Amino acid sequence: MTDTAAFLDEARAILGERGLTTDADLLDPWLTDWRGRFTGRALALASPAATEQVADLVKLCARHGVPIVPQGGNSGMCGGATPDASGEAIILSLRRMDKVRHFDKSARQIVCEAGLVLQTLHEVAGAQGMRFPLTLGGKGSATVGGLIATNAGGTQVLRHGSMRAQVLGLEGVMADGAVFDGLTVLKKDNRGFDLKQLLIGSEGTLGIVTAATLRLLPALGDRRVVWAGLPSLAAARRLLTHCQDEAGDALEGFEVMAQPTLDDVIRHLPDARQPLAGRHAWHALIELVADDADAQSLGERTEAMLAGALERGLLDDAVIAANEAQAEGFWLLRDSIAAAEREKGPAVQHDISVPVEKMPEFVDFAVPRIERDWPGTEALAFGHLGDGNVHFHVIAPDGVEPMDWMTGDGKAISAQVYRMVSEWDGSISAEHGIGQLKRDELAQLSDPARLAIMRQVKRALDPNNILNPGKLVPLAPDAPIQ
Numbered sequence: 001m002t003d004t005a006a007f008l009d010e011a012r013a014i015l016g017e018r019g020l021t022t023d024a025d026l027l028d029p030w031l032t033d034w035r036g037r038f039t040g041r042a043l044a045l046a047s048p049a050a051t052e053q054v055a056d057l058v059k060l061c062a063r064h065g066v067p068i069v070p071q072g073g074n075s076g077m078c079g080g081a082t083p084d085a086s087g088e089a090i091i092l093s094l095r096r097m098d099k100v101r102h103f104d105k106s107a108r109q110i111v112c113e114a115g116l117v118l119q120t121l122h123e124v125a126g127a128q129g130m131r132f133p134l135t136l137g138g139k140g141s142a143t144v145g146g147l148i149a150t151n152a153g154g155t156q157v158l159r160h161g162s163m164r165a166q167v168l169g170l171e172g173v174m175a176d177g178a179v180f181d182g183l184t185v186l187k188k189d190n191r192g193f194d195l196k197q198l199l200i201g202s203e204g205t206l207g208i209v210t211a212a213t214l215r216l217l218p219a220l221g222d223r224r225v226v227w228a229g230l231p232s233l234a235a236a237r238r239l240l241t242h243c244q245d246e247a248g249d250a251l252e253g254f255e256v257m258a259q260p261t262l263d264d265v266i267r268h269l270p271d272a273r274q275p276l277a278g279r280h281a282w283h284a285l286i287e288l289v290a291d292d293a294d295a296q297s298l299g300e301r302t303e304a305m306l307a308g309a310l311e312r313g314l315l316d317d318a319v320i321a322a323n324e325a326q327a328e329g330f331w332l333l334r335d336s337i338a339a340a341e342r343e344k345g346p347a348v349q350h351d352i353s354v355p356v357e358k359m360p361e362f363v364d365f366a367v368p369r370i371e372r373d374w375p376g377t378e379a380l381a382f383g384h385l386g387d388g389n390v391h392f393h394v395i396a397p398d399g400v401e402p403m404d405w406m407t408g409d410g411k412a413i414s415a416q417v418y419r420m421v422s423e424w425d426g427s428i429s430a431e432h433g434i435g436q437l438k439r440d441e442l443a444q445l446s447d448p449a450r451l452a453i454m455r456q457v458k459r460a461l462d463p464n465n466i467l468n469p470g471k472l473v474p475l476a477p478d479a480p481i482q
Contacts, residue, residue, distance in 0.1 A: 007064045008044060011090075014056045019096075021045050030074055030091055031083065035349075037406065038079035038436060041087035042069070049096045051171060051179060051210040058208065059177030061090065067466050068092050070204035072146025073117065075138045077351060078435025080150065080203045080471050089469075094145045097210065100124055108216045109168060111183055114145025114209050121214075130216040133160040137335040145209045151201035153431030155287075155334070158386035159252045160217075162431065163200065169213030170196035175206075175462040183213050198457065203433050204468040206461045221295030223252075224288045224302040225327035228309075228318040229280030233360040233385075236284050239314045240386055243286060246305040250298065253287035255334050256390075257382040261341075265333050268340035275330060276317050284315075284385075285334050337382055337391075344378075346402040347395040348410040350417045354426035356388040362424050363390065366417070370394055374413055389430035392417060418445060434472045442473070 012020045021027065022044045032039040043066065048054045061068050067089035071081040083089040098115040105128055112121065118132075118139040125132050136142065136154035146152075148170070153162045160166070169183040182196050199207045230236050236256050243251050259279055266272050275283075288305075290298040302320060309315050321327035341347060354362050367379040376397025383390040394413050396405045418428045418438075422445045428434075434442050443451065454473045458465075 003064070004043070007060065007066060010060055011044065011046060011057060014060065015046055015048055015053055019047050019049060019053065021047075027091075030071060030093065033079045033082045034075045035077065035079075038082040040083035040085050040089075042083045042089055042091045043087060045091045045093060047093045047096045051097075051173065054092070054094075054097075054173045054208060054210055055177045055179050057092070058173050058175065061466055062176055062464065065464065065466065066090055067469050068204075068208070069468055070094065070145070070149070070208050072114065072143035072149070073138070073141035075141045076146065076150060076435060077349065077432040078429070078437035080433050080435030080437075080468070081146070082436070084470055092208065094143065094208075094210070098143075101211065103128060105130060105216075107185075108218075109185060109213055110216055111169075111211060111213045112144055113211045114143060114148070116144045118142045118144070118147065125216055126219060129219045131219050132166070132214060133217050134163060134166055137338065144212055144214070148200050148209045148212055149203050150433035151431070153384065153387070153389060155253045155255060155384060157384060157389070157431075158254055159249065164197070166214050167196060167200055167212050168215050170199060170209060171211040172196075172199050172207040172209045175464065175467050179210075180207065183211060185213055198461075201433070203435065203472045205458060205472050206467065208467070218291055220289050221292035222290050222298045223327070224298055225321040225330050226284075226286040226288070226302065226306065226318055227275035227321075227330050228284040228286060228306075229276045229278065229316045230282040230284060231280065231316060233282050233363050233381075235314060236282055236385055237357070237360045239284060239309055242309050242312065242314055243305060246308060247288050247301065250288045250290055250294070250301065251286070251386075252289045253285065254386040255285040255383065256385045257283050257285075257334070257337065258380065259283065260378075261337060261380050261382050262333065264340040264344065265336050268343060269332070269336055272329070272333060272336075275319055275333070278317060280316055285330055341380070341393060341395065344395050345398070346400065346405055346410070347393050348406065348414050348417075350392040350394075350414060350421075350428075351389070351430050351432040352392050352417070352421045352426055352428060353387070353389040353430035354421060354424045356386070358424060358426075359385060359388055359390060362420075362426070363392075366392065366420055369420070370413060370416070373416070374409060377413070387430075388426075415441065436471055439470070439472065 069083045069089050070092045094115040097113040100112045102111040121132050134154050147163045151163050168185045171183050172180045363381045370379045378395040380393045381390045418441045
């Protein structure tokens, strides 16, 4: 960039006074990632109000050579929306672009902008008797654009798939400022590549998502939420298979956590209590749902499913939530794991997946291995057993200096976890993306052909490397992006 002042003046002319700030105090909250691992600097915070402004700004950045770091709710887990330390990039916040452009109940579709918060999307759909079939603990801050950019998962992937499955159409701004308008939904379209799929999961490195057409489903007629106690994770896997056989498409969620993790959550939440009378090695949170036509029989089907599981010795104990408040209480326990864990001290978190059938064996192998190799640590596994994705976290020993441990032993532990996952034919990122946290591991552990193709696509769509540089994929075979 040759003239900072000229660039900022032109950017301000495009965005208006409200749309651009260089004030250090206003910038500061957006310079550090949600986990506090990465902190950078930025030239300015740009907050466009419309796709046209995004396009004009990207053209300006391309002309001046200014890198762009797109940011939604800043709730990502891998530093994918945090600028580097150079201070040369702008943060492009999409939070002002939060409009619902169109709602079509008969088509079961909603067209919304990238800055719309997930919880608001749920509320908008619910007011029309519909629902959006993806949720997660950070729904109060996560935005549609961020969910698309990272191909987010959540607790309903078992039945409905990740964000990629929810996106029917997409609008995005490319590295040269061109607007890709793919919002219109066609059931059959054989005009070559499905270009929207390139942007989904690309973490803002190929284009900037500005709006999307998302699929909706009819609101639930009823649901049943079950808490089950289990002797092992292998037993949880057997129970999952039983529930799939008995409940079919009614099974929408199957989450697992170990007893120590539940204990941490109970201590964290002042009014919480154990759902079951006894203690169990593992716990499963199970949700079954039905539309209006099948709502009346859902309770009987749930009870029959659990009775069969008890008869076959697949679980030790179980309780069905008596009402909606108790059901929400069960889910609050699951959604509070991350917050409870933070109270225990620094930790390295791993969002991993292995083939579903291998998950119990992997956890039983990995937990004692890490705790043996790194004395004083505590390894925890929890999450979405039904889709092979667990969150494998390792908490530091007491008394360590957080940043020293994170950059020393913590980094080495993560490298060991990712090697193990790769040896078990898994993925080092199941739903949170790569960002800058896992960039080097991706380069070291991924199939060379996959990396080569990703680099070629990046070069083709962003030849000047201005879109979220330093994230996701290295451009050169021998060196990470800097």
